[in-house]
Amino acid sequence: MTKASEAKGNRRRPRKYSGRLWLAPALIVLGALSIYPLLFAVQVSFRTPSGYGFGNFSRLINDRLFLISLFQTLVYTAGALAVEFGIGLGLALLANRQFRGRGLLRSVLLIPMLLPPVVVAVIWRLILNPEFGVLNGTLRLLGIDTAPLTWAAAENTALPSVMLVDIWEWTPFLFLLLLAGLQSLPVEPFEAATVDGASKWQILRHLTLPMLKPVIAIAVLLRGMDLLRVFDQVFILTQGGPGFATETVTLYIYRTAFRFYNFGYAVVMSFVLLIATTVIARSFLRLLGRQPASA
DSSP states (O other): OOHHHHHHHHHHHHHHHHHHHHHHHHHHHHIIIIIHHHHHHHHHHTEETTEESSHHHHHHHTOHHHHHHHHHHHHHHHHHHHHHHHHHHHHHHHHTSOOTTHHHHHHHHTHHHHSOHHHHHHHHHHHTOTTTOHHHHHHHHTTOOOTTOOGGGSHHHHHHHHHHHHHHHHHHHHHHHHHHHHHTSOSHHHHHHHHTTOOHHHHIIIIIHHHTHHHHHHHHHHHHHHHHTOOHHHHHHTTTOSTTTTOOHHHHHHHHHHTSOOHHHHHHHHHHHHHHHHHHHHHHHHHHHHSOTTO
16 A cells, blocks of 8 residues: 555545544433433332332332322313313414404413413412402402302312413413414415305315314424423412322322432333323324314
């Protein structure tokens, strides 16, 4: 091999490995922040008070409180998501029209979403207070007996009260996404449908919603995954009470880990919540993809 060929090979060698060297810092950060914690969590999940084993997994199968918290989380997610989507879609259809004050309406509707969730929960805790809260005070001025209306302090109304707070705060999120989707739709199909004599309901059902389906999928999926891990509002408003009426999976995980210091069992429940969220998200996308565009 000549000196010229050796020099040429030496010049190519750094270029071959330069890309990997530039990627190395990002891969190290990714491994430190994602891969290592995941492997460590798997290792912790096998840790029990008596050593290592499958005790946490067998306990999960027989844990009635976890099943109750999981069921209440699903109810909370389904109820809040349905109401938020319905109101958000209605407001988006309203704001998509031309009328005076439309910009002001959009700005006002976005205010709840801009507030920190902790601040929203504290505000609504004062509003729902049965003794000096604004809600019961207003009802008393209207002549309504508020003695049985204890809202977040009663088992039968605690979960709907927490859902009300979530609906008030995060309906603007769906409104914003759906409004952006409506404004991105082409105008020509709607003009043609109007000329053909289609009613507003027919245009909404057979034209607007099918064309808006990708945006709806993204909005519902993002909001649904966020609802499945709700914590701050429940923690501040009720802390899972009264009794176990508003206990969610995330709150049960928090209590297990940081009050009873059983981190292994908390990690196992976290994995179950992750799997449940993934299965629900994939099932929703698959169901939405199978629906015909004209439905």
